[in-house]
Amino acid sequence: TINADRLWSTIIETARFGGTDKGGVRRLTLSEEDRQVRDWFRAACEAAGCTVTVDGLGNMFALRPGKDMTKPPLGIGSHLDTQPTGGKFDGVLGVMAALEVVRTLNDAGIETDAPLCICNWTNEEGSRFAPAMMGSAGYVADLPVADILARTDAEGVSVGTALDAIGYRGPEEVGAQKLSGFLELHIEQGPILEAEGLPIGVVEHGQGIIWYDGRITGFESHTGSTPMHLRKDALATLSEIVLAIEALAKAHGPNAVGSVGEAVIARPSRNVIPGEIAFSGEFRTPDAGILDALDKALQDKVKEIAARRKVDVRLDTIWRKEPTHFDPVMTGAIAAAADRLGLPHRPIVSGAGHDSFHLATLVPTAMIFVPCKDGVSHNELESAKPDDCAAGTNVLLHAVLAVAGG
Amino acid sequence: TINADRLWSTIIETARFGGTDKGGVRRLTLSEEDRQVRDWFRAACEAAGCTVTVDGLGNMFALRPGKDMTKPPLGIGSHLDTQPTGGKFDGVLGVMAALEVVRTLNDAGIETDAPLCICNWTNEEGSRFAPAMMGSAGYVADLPVADILARTDAEGVSVGTALDAIGYRGPEEVGAQKLSGFLELHIEQGPILEAEGLPIGVVEHGQGIIWYDGRITGFESHTGSTPMHLRKDALATLSEIVLAIEALAKAHGPNAVGSVGEAVIARPSRNVIPGEIAFSGEFRTPDAGILDALDKALQDKVKEIAARRKVDVRLDTIWRKEPTHFDPVMTGAIAAAADRLGLPHRPIVSGAGHDSFHLATLVPTAMIFVPCKDGVSHNELESAKPDDCAAGTNVLLHAVLAVAGG
Ligand SMILES: NC(=O)NCCC(=O)O
Numbered sequence: 001t002i003n004a005d006r007l008w009s010t011i012i013e014t015a016r017f018g019g020t021d022k023g024g025v026r027r028l029t030l031s032e033e034d035r036q037v038r039d040w041f042r043a044a045c046e047a048a049g050c051t052v053t054v055d056g057l058g059n060m061f062a063l064r065p066g067k068d069m070t071k072p073p074l075g076i077g078s079h080l081d082t083q084p085t086g087g088k089f090d091g092v093l094g095v096m097a098a099l100e101v102v103r104t105l106n107d108a109g110i111e112t113d114a115p116l117c118i119c120n121w122t123n124e125e126g127s128r129f130a131p132a133m134m135g136s137a138g139y140v141a142d143l144p145v146a147d148i149l150a151r152t153d154a155e156g157v158s159v160g161t162a163l164d165a166i167g168y169r170g171p172e173e174v175g176a177q178k179l180s181g182f183l184e185l186h187i188e189q190g191p192i193l194e195a196e197g198l199p200i201g202v203v204e205h206g207q208g209i210i211w212y213d214g215r216i217t218g219f220e221s222h223t224g225s226t227p228m229h230l231r232k233d234a235l236a237t238l239s240e241i242v243l244a245i246e247a248l249a250k251a252h253g254p255n256a257v258g259s260v261g262e263a264v265i266a267r268p269s270r271n272v273i274p275g276e277i278a279f280s281g282e283f284r285t286p287d288a289g290i291l292d293a294l295d296k297a298l299q300d301k302v303k304e305i306a307a308r309r310k311v312d313v314r315l316d317t318i319w320r321k322e323p324t325h326f327d328p329v330m331t332g333a334i335a336a337a338a339d340r341l342g343l344p345h346r347p348i349v350s351g352a353g354h355d356s357f358h359l360a361t362l363v364p365t366a367m368i369f370v371p372c373k374d375g376v377s378h379n380e381l382e383s384a385k386p387d388d389c390a391a392g393t394n395v396l397l398h399a400v401l402a403v404a405g406g
Numbered sequence: 407t408i409n410a411d412r413l414w415s416t417i418i419e420t421a422r423f424g425g426t427d428k429g430g431v432r433r434l435t436l437s438e439e440d441r442q443v444r445d446w447f448r449a450a451c452e453a454a455g456c457t458v459t460v461d462g463l464g465n466m467f468a469l470r471p472g473k474d475m476t477k478p479p480l481g482i483g484s485h486l487d488t489q490p491t492g493g494k495f496d497g498v499l500g501v502m503a504a505l506e507v508v509r510t511l512n513d514a515g516i517e518t519d520a521p522l523c524i525c526n527w528t529n530e531e532g533s534r535f536a537p538a539m540m541g542s543a544g545y546v547a548d549l550p551v552a553d554i555l556a557r558t559d560a561e562g563v564s565v566g567t568a569l570d571a572i573g574y575r576g577p578e579e580v581g582a583q584k585l586s587g588f589l590e591l592h593i594e595q596g597p598i599l600e601a602e603g604l605p606i607g608v609v610e611h612g613q614g615i616i617w618y619d620g621r622i623t624g625f626e627s628h629t630g631s632t633p634m635h636l637r638k639d640a641l642a643t644l645s646e647i648v649l650a651i652e653a654l655a656k657a658h659g660p661n662a663v664g665s666v667g668e669a670v671i672a673r674p675s676r677n678v679i680p681g682e683i684a685f686s687g688e689f690r691t692p693d694a695g696i697l698d699a700l701d702k703a704l705q706d707k708v709k710e711i712a713a714r715r716k717v718d719v720r721l722d723t724i725w726r727k728e729p730t731h732f733d734p735v736m737t738g739a740i741a742a743a744a745d746r747l748g749l750p751h752r753p754i755v756s757g758a759g760h761d762s763f764h765l766a767t768l769v770p771t772a773m774i775f776v777p778c779k780d781g782v783s784h785n786e787l788e789s790a791k792p793d794d795c796a797a798g799t800n801v802l803l804h805a806v807l808a809v810a811g812g
Pocket residue numbers: 090124125126132133189351352353354628630677
């Protein structure tokens with residue numbers, strides 16, 4: 001079994017890179033804080049006997065040799081970037097657990113059959129640059145590398161420029177580091193495992209995701225002297241869209257969610273009717289048919305709202321990720337490892353997106369979930385218990401040994 | 407009659423201070439652009455034989471002597487600040503018309519009985535600092551001067567600091583410059599005069615105004631993994647409030663309006679449920695009873711929404727201005743002047759707020775409206791015809807002669 005104290009202190013140690021006074025982490029992808037944690041990660045992997053390479057999207061690969069170097073390595077890991085007001089565990093746990101697995105194997109003098117490769121994927125969060133899971137999208141060729149490099153943040157900085165700014169546009173060709181499979185440990189980010197008192201979730205499916213960018217163009221005019229029936233109010237229009245997304249998600253069963261995360265009024269003034277608003281939106285559901293239905297219903301609803309309010313609404317689908325179905329051999333290895341360790345588990349659907357969703361399109365992949373407090377994530381209050389982190393890492397260790405061959 | 411060409415070229419000349427490429431003006435109160443237009447105004451008034459003084463709130467007074475200097479002067483004017491995306495006429499027309507009246511009297515060698523005083527009131531717009539009509543509020547002691555000086559903009563800069571920064575915190579005590587009455591020419595900022603083909607509106611009433619500052623505190627969490635029923639979504643909450651304000655205004659007759667002009671999500675991210683939003687809101691109606699009813703209904707509705715959504719909503723009333731009723735002698739003088747000039751007119755209610763609302767609480771006051779294109783204001787496309795501006799200024803001239811004594 002792994003060294004639980006070392007795992008925990010490693011998580012706490014790296015939380016200082018971008019650490020906030022509320023106990024959270026603000027480590028936007030390709031920021032200075034991201035550079036710091038990447039430098040730390042490279043040094044820690046090298047100290048654990050790994051060779052670290054970086055590809056053209058900043059994805060980091062730390063290779064631990066195996067007995068049979070003709071076999072492609074088994075990938076383990078997650079991501080080290082966070083939300084603007086993120087927690088200490090989302091992504092970080094998966095990378096630190098992978099490092100802890102390698103350290104434990106080193107301590108025990110175990111060489112696996114296939115090599116292992118700890119992965120730190122660039123921009124999993126999708127907050128600074130859309131879409132999410134960007135580095136792994138490039139790796140599996142879900143998006144062209146050139147397209148990814150040209151994506152810009154709110155300040156107009158491109159991914160390519162940001163990679164250069166922190167010195168993490170690596171020489172390795174994207175996708176060149178072959179993997180035989182991928183295993184990722186992550187906090188659940190939802191309330192199910194905690195509510196059921198279970199330490200382990202075996203992730204069998206991942207939700208499909210659709211992301212929108214929207215722009216409403218109404219007409220700026222005086223709040224005092226413009227009669228209600230002559231207004232083209234962009235904020236009232238947005239309000240209807242926000243509530244429509246909420247209502248549509250609720251109407252499509254317990255497994256659909258829908259949200260608007262960002263909305264910015266251009267040139268706001270308290271006595272000017274908002275004339276222009278940019279916003280983001282999304283739906284998620286494990287069922288591709290329901291994702292289609294939600295998308296269609298929203299597009300229709302938006303057309304109706306725009307026509308009735310005589311405003312212009314653009315709603316662009318900027319990303320669509322089909323629902324993910326993980327590999328039964330890999331989920332079986334995870335369930336067997338949990339059984340061997342006497343840890344109760346259940347199958348679970350991932351509400352959040354993960355790099356494993358992309359890896360699953362290329363190689364046998366699966367994920368392990370551990371509970372987090374109140375199911376809260378993407379919040380500085382995000383919290384997970386040391387025991388649960390250790391349990392998940394032990395399951396990872398045993399699944400790795402089963403898959404890579406002890 | 408006044409010199410229409412000179413009036414028009416003066417309006418166009420000053421529109422360069424803060425002029426935008428869409429033909430509008432961005433001249434926020436106490437900004438560098440405001441300093442430029444104030445310097446211009448001071449020089450132009452001095453060239454027209456006036457003595458210019460500035461009070462402790464930056465209100466500017468250009469005194470033109472009369473035959474009887476024991477009489478307090480008749481005030482004429484408006485404001486030179488604009489919205490972030492304002493037009494060339496809102497406020498500006500009233501100040502330039504007052505200057506044109508003085509220039510015309512100079513050309514004709516007419517000395518009025520009572521002196522005249524051209525006024526440029528500080529921060530009529532209320533966009534950078536709330537509330538609106540701030541300089542005139544201080545002048546009539548509707549708000550204490552110290553309170554006004556301490557108000558801050560979105561960057562935390564106080565009115566006092568901003569006055570000092572542009573050198574317009576004057577030595578004169580606020581309110582010391584006595585006036586015997588006040589007349590203000592303004593574009594209607596609404597669609598009525600244009601629709602009815604009338605060049606002149608005699609403003610008899612002004613709407614009551616209530617301004618709110620609100621803050622919604624929900625809970626940031628993951629858009630993908632947080633089930634719909636466990637969310638505390640600040641943006642969905644705001645959306646209900648925006649639509650409630652709109653619906654309440656519509657339900658209270660053709661003469662009530664309600665809007666949300668500003669809304670800012672704290673720390674937005676597209677896959678984080680908005681946890682905190684600051685917003686502004688307002689209602690306006692000429693009827694004080696309806697203003698009470700709207701306020702009460704909104705407060706009740708907000709409580710209901712907050713309880714149902716389990717979020718915290720603060721709604722603070724930051725300003726309440728009772729409906730204004732202008733002086734019948736002054737409105738009579740305006741109507742008589744229009745009749746004398748053969749200009750058709752109608753009584754009208756002001757949808758927008760004006761410094762005259764404050765002056766009316768102290769001295770006999772009234773306003774003249776002229777049409778503007780499509781009723782549009784608080785927009786860079788705001789537009790008024792040279793003929794209409796000239797007609798309004800002629801009415802101002804003749805009303806001034808009647809009230810101040812030719
Ligand atoms: N795991 C995780 O929080 N991913 C961020 C991308 C998303 O699901 O929106």
